[in-house]
Amino acid sequence: MSTDEFTTGELSWFKSSYSDGEGGDCLEIAACPGTVHVRDSKVTFGPTLSFGADAWSSFVEFAV
DSSP states (O other): OOOOOOOOSSSOOOEOOTTTTTSSOEEEEETTTEEEEEEEETOTOOOOEOOOOOHHHHHHHHHO
């Protein structure tokens, strides 16, 4: 994980098109150069995780 240099209000957050929209277990991501930020879609004011591009790519490869 990397240090977050953006505030959550400055980022453009996206939810997966696979999300059902009923408030279930969803994540939102915001991609910046070299970093992907992740947060809980139900708690948008809560904490975020920040991953370097390589770490995020490895995570997605493992998850799929």
